[in-house]
Amino acid sequence: MIKKTGNPDLFDYKLKKDMTERAPLAARMRPERLEDFLGQEHIIGEGTVLRRAVLEDAAVSMILWGPPGSGKTTLARIIARSTRSQFFALSAVSAGVTELREVIKKARELRSLHGQKSILFIDEIHRFNKAQQDAVLPYVESGLVTLIGATTENPSFEVNSALLSRSRVYVLKALAPEHVEKLLERAVENRERGLGNLNVKIEEDAWHFLVTQSHGDARVALNTLELAACSAPQNKSGEKNITLSIMEDSLQRRAALYDKKGEYHFDLISALHKSMRNSDPDASLYWLGRMLDGGEDPLYIARRIVRFASEDVGLADPMALLQAVAAYQAVHFIGLPEGELALAQAAAYMALAEKSNSLYTAMTEVKKEIRQSPGLPVPLHIRNAVTGLMREQGYGKGYKYAHDFEDHYAVMECLPEALKGRQFISYGKEGWEKQASERIVKKREKLESSRPEKSVSREDRIDRKAASEKRKLSE
Secondary structure, eight states: OOEEEOOOOHHHHHHHHHHHHHSOHHHHTOOOSGGGOOSOHHHHSTTOHHHHHHHTTOOOOEEEEOOTTSSHHHHHHHHHHHTTOEEEEEETTTOOHHHHHHHHHHHHHHHHHHOOOEEEEEETGGGSOHHHHHHHHHHHHHTSSEEEEEESSOHHHHSOHHHHHTSEEEEOOOOOHHHHHHHHHHHHHOSSSSSGGGOEEEOHHHHHHHHHHTTTOHHHHHHHHHHHHHHSOBOTTSOEEEOHHHHHHHHOOOOOOOOTTSHHHHHHHHHHHHHHHTTOHHHHHHHHHHHHHTTOOHHHHHHHHHHHIIIIIGGGOTHHHHHHHHHHHHHHHHOTTTTHHHHHHHHHHHHHSOOOOHHHHHHHHHHHHHHHSTTOOOOGGGSOOOSHHHHHTTTTTTOOOGGGSGGGOOOOOOSOGGGTTOOOOOOOSSHHHHHHHHHHHHHHHHHHHHSOGGGSOHHHHHHHHHHHHHHHHHO
């Protein structure tokens, strides 16, 4: 359905007045001037580019990205009013290409007949598919309409690059408590559009609860206030006293701000990973709780913890991988809510464990080497001689069985000839890895001393000596 606003005439005045009276409080109290708009000073405050563009009637296409109730729709309407543009509103939830064509037709008529500009506001533009977004593009590019899209999702993921490149992206923030409080005060006092005629009295703890628990969402705050005012009993003096219990009952529980495929998904898993990496068990449990509260797939979280166990703990504490896999199996076996403690145990263990990324960096170097020199042959002595022909070709010749030697170690090259002496792992100094590295260093020294000096180039000797000195210094 298309919503069009312009200068109302006498015929639609009564309809507009009737709709205003029946609209929710948040819609009735919507500011209509920049001077009354609260919050978002970083994009619309004095001296900002956007404010100057609006005041000079030079607004460009833009995407307003921010949480619910931060003022995206209100700001779009104020821009249209301030720039003397016709305002067309489409909801991406219900509108399609047919409704878009109707808007374009009317925008053409307004431009050709009256020279009036048009603003096309698309609410929840992230819900438009690629084809629908492509349909908007030509009219934005030609300047027939100025697009203002509103989205709670990261435009980088949800809006196609062609449309993004023709629009400015403005990031709105959740309203600060003082802004929410100001909006509520206006609503309580306003007799024409607010609750001023209801003689509402709000107890201090109920007021504080609403301001803080609306979490910067103006729509939630105002509509909760209206519900509380309507449900509060009226005393003998005609006052409607709103207590904390009435406010709590009116607000109920606000849905967690989380999208399992969008920005919040990536932000929270990043926060969990980085908190565990930085050995902060409290933050790790908090971000884990946020993801579970938002409805994230617990097995997805478990898989990421398994990855973390090898990437960031690794050889410093090999038990970490066992903990992570056990948590995955526990969640898979018993599900939620019982399995959340297994995830909590794994996340806390990862945070408390000694850290090392030696495996991660080593595998990065291995992959790089394989890309640079693919297909290096396996040394003959460690090939498996399963036929007589292979034995004749030297397969397995010179192989040394490690268990036949002291410390279960045979002085023998296992890398390809071209990679002799190459060390991919740089061992850390924590936990089990430190002990293991001390053992492997001794074995490497035996291998180094066994290599014929004449077979090593001067450059290789210099490189190996430098590497050995560097290792000694690090120890």
